[in-house]
Amino acid sequence: MAEEKKVTAKVSPKKQPKAAKELSIDEAAIETIERARELNIDTIFDRAEEMKPCNIGIQGTCCKNCAQGPCRLPLTPKSIVDGKDTRKGLCGATANTIAARNFARMVAAGAAAHSDHGRAVAETFLAAARGEVKDYQIKDEQKLLEIAADFGVDTTVEGENGEILDRDIQEIAIEVAEKALAQWGQQEGELITAKRAPKQRYELWKKLGVVPRGIDREIVEIMHRTHIGVDQDYENIILQCTRAAIADGWGGSMIATDLQDILFGCPFPVRSNANLGVLKEDHVNIIVHGHEPLLSEMVVAAANDPEMQKLAKEKGAKGIQISGICCTANEVLMRHGIPLAGNFLQQELAIVTGAVDVMVVDVQCIMENIANVADCFHTKIVTTNPRAKIRSGHCVHIEFDEHTAYEDALKIVRLAIENFPNREKPVIIPDAKHDLVAGFSYEAINYHLGGTFRGSYTPLNDNIINGRIRGIAGVVGCNNARTMHDNFHIELIKELIKKDVIVLTTGCSAIACAKAGLLTPESAKVFCGPGLAEVCEAVGIPPVLHMGSCVDNSRILMAATEVVKTGGLGNDISDLPAAGAAPEWMSEKAISIGHYFVVSGVYTVFGGHLPVDGAPEFKEYLFKGLEKIYGGMWDVAKDPEEMAQKMIAHIDKKRKELGIDKARERILFDMAARREMETI
Ligand code: SF4
Ligand code: MSK
Secondary structure (H helix, E strand, C coil): CCCCCCCCCCCCCCCCCCCHHHCECCHHHHHHHHHHHHCCCCCHHHHHHHCCCCCCHHHCCEECCCCCCCEECCCCHHHEECCEECCCCCCCCCHHHHHHHHHHHHHHHHHHHHHHHHHHHHHHHHHHHCCCCCCCCCCCHHHHHHHHHHCCCCCEEECCCCCEEECCHHHHHHHHHHHHHHHHHCCCCCCHHHHHCCHHHHHHHHHHCCCCCCHHHHHHHHHHHCCCCCCCCHHHHHHHHHHHHHHHHHHHHHHHHHHHHHHHCCCCCEEEEECHHHCCCCCEEEEEECCCHHHHHHHHHHHCCHHHHHHHHHCCCCCEEEEEEHHHHHHHHHHHCCCEEECHHHHHHHHHCCCCCEEEECCCCCCCCHHHHHHCCCCEEEECECCECCCCCCEEECCCCHHHHHHHHHHHHHHHHHHHHHCCCCCCCCCCCEEEEECCCHHHHHHHHHCCCCCCCHHHHHHHHCCCCCEEEEECCCCCCCCCECHHHHHHHHHHHHCCEEEEECHHHHHHHHHCCCCCCCHHHHHCCHHHHHHHHHHCCCCEEECCCCCCHHHHHHHHHHHHHHCCCCCCHHHCCEEEEECCCCCHHHHHHHHHHHHCCCEEEEECCCCCCCCHHHHHHHHHHHHHHHCCEEEEECCHHHHHHHHHHHHHHHHHHHCCHHHHHHHHHHHHHHHHHHHC
């Protein structure tokens, strides 16, 4: 009998998953990732380990714009023959065309997301102005009057005897709403709000022919141009990206911010706290997640309804705790001080605490897997928007209609209360909660710096000119499961403020800062360089100013414009000692935001990579070519140190060009001299 051959199968040893502490710097996230693993619940952190990104997609050179593809054009040593890029798709599309088309489609999707949000707000605003919806009213008349001027709406009327009278506020609101809403469907002419940019910037856009005609038109045109066989010149494709991106930042997003402020109140500084520790075991916990405040404002109001409070007590809860995730969180934090439960990568983890009775979602950044995680607990996911449903037995759809907004919100709150007694697994809420101050709208900064009667950006400009503040950084954007959660944001921002750069923040970056304790005035003493610390102490502001949600990046544009208008720092945004960053970007919205910052004149650095590496010529155009045209440019950095260095180098370059570099040297000399004196 032949000897039985012993076969040892070559089993590749299963890779040990990374320890939770290698995945996040946030103690609450670490604790809940570990808890999820104990319970055998997979989260995005595990999936990111198991599935690696496609090597060609990541280069931006995979095209599936027609059924003859996908045509995959990786950049390899063989791609270039005699100095010529030989790669082509079936139709002949080059790597540069494919990467530019993919990039443009990201801008289109991002601009569409922000702008569709803006449209929903404008529609509700119009209905409120006409008195067709009972639950929304004009709250901030002052801001309405300011916006009216931009839209060319008269705020006064002539009386019978020629006297000037105030015009009826509802009438003004209706006219503003109609003009604002018309920006989406406008086919010719110019986006009205593009004129808010500094004069020189607006004139440049006009000369280049990139002032958007209407918001929807520019987005549709990207989709047309990137269809097979249309625009095959990457510079021309980017020209259209620019129109659509301006239509987002200076249009859809900016109008969303303004009308939300008028409907719900312009944010002013407010104290609150952040991280999963804001959940309360003995309360009904409702998490609002997504982007639009139309819904979350009503949920906040409904949770305070005495009938709901009474019902919660009858069910054994001490009260109702609302907290937020992603930009909805930022919206209700800015106006009501509602605490932040966490940012993008924490949406599954919040459910893992076992304490969430309802997670109510609207649109954008909602991971489909929250339904699977909720399935392991008693948590109900409530979808509310006809644009965003999740196909899962564990989701309830309660359609939110602005005509019945409060009743719809009451239904959601009631569902949460009734679900409170159904908690089945032990509730484990991490003991992590940090204080914060948020609410720095562009108007609030004006007030804080200049006082009630003479609001002004002059003190900010003066301190930049005298060198106490080295420059301004806008740090915004998402989390990304391919990088350590929050690490890039926090390391970068700490380095910037240490070097006296004041930081304006929004989105999930702002939430990361809140959790790291960077949003308190007290943090200035601990983390800032001496110049910035001195200014923060004098004015009583944190070194990192939370300006709101993703659409509120338009507040950063307005703040930059105000700095230009205040004077002494050049004539355009591109002259300012300023830089922008999205260290952990992941969404298409981030690309649209990045592009409108670049073409507004801002040096903008993204963390990790941009999907353009497979098309070197196109990449060179984005990274260098645009600077010659717009004064702003795209860049990437592999880690926070490199990002900080690049941003600070740019700020210093601009200080030199403005001739204010000497002032800073003097300040530094003063500090050094002071230290020397201290050691004597
Ligand atoms: Fe391939 Fe051209 Fe079709 Fe793209 S459009 S999939 S490159 S044939
Ligand atoms: S929510 S777009 S993950 S910032 Fe605005 Fe956060 Fe990015 Fe969504």
